[in-house]
Amino acid sequence: MTCEKAMELLVGARDARSLPLLAKLHLRRCASCGREARRLDMAMASLRDLLPPAPDLSEAVMTAIRGDPLHLSETVSWGKWIGVGFLIMLSIAVAPFGSDFGWLSSLMGDSFRLPFALTLGLAMTVYCSLFIASHLDELTERFKLGRR
Numbered sequence: 012m013t014c015e016k017a018m019e020l021l022v023g024a025r026d027a028r029s030l031p032l033l034a035k036l037h038l039r040r041c042a043s044c045g046r047e048a049r050r051l052d053m054a055m056a057s058l059r060d061l062l063p064p065a066p067d068l069s070e071a072v073m074t075a076i077r078g079d080p081l082h083l084s085e086t087v088s089w090g091k092w093i094g095v096g097f098l099i100m101l102s103i104a105v106a107p108f109g110s111d112f113g114w115l116s117s118l119m120g121d122s123f124r125l126p127f128a129l130t131l132g133l134a135m136t137v138y139c140s141l142f143i144a145s146h147l148d149e150l151t152e153r154f155k156l157g158r159r
């Protein structure tokens with residue numbers, strides 16, 4: 012193993028103990044690499060002393076992911092959710108009668124209608140998914156879908 016390769020492995024490793032066997036042997040045999048490894052260990056040790064350990068946020072993150080991360084059920088009322096949903100549905104129903112739709116349709120032909128309908132359908136699907144996901148507990152209770 013070359014000195015360059017051993018240093019590359021050492022810098023990439025957590026510490027000298029987790030190195031592959033050939034790299035460990037090289038560090039024992041090569042004076043300059045061994046010295047560099049000891050200096051790196053000392054630098055890492057002093058950094059560990061200076062910096063406080065990182066707090067374990069995994070439980071808080073998982074709780075937030077499992078729950079309602081955007082707190083949509085708390086910040087947006089049922090009336091607003093349903094009102095915006097009806098507005099989206101109304102715009103889907105009314106859009107084909109608008110002058111812009113006629114202009115785009117004449118410009119692009121009938122091939123325009125399918126992507127338009129798919130886009131609005133996707134928007135409605137995403138909106139409904141957000142509504143259901145953020146109100147899962149309330150919907151389960153309202154429609155009596157809980158476990159028995």
Ligand SMILES: [Zn+2]
Pocket residue numbers: 013014015017037041042043044045
């Ligand atoms: Zn070396």
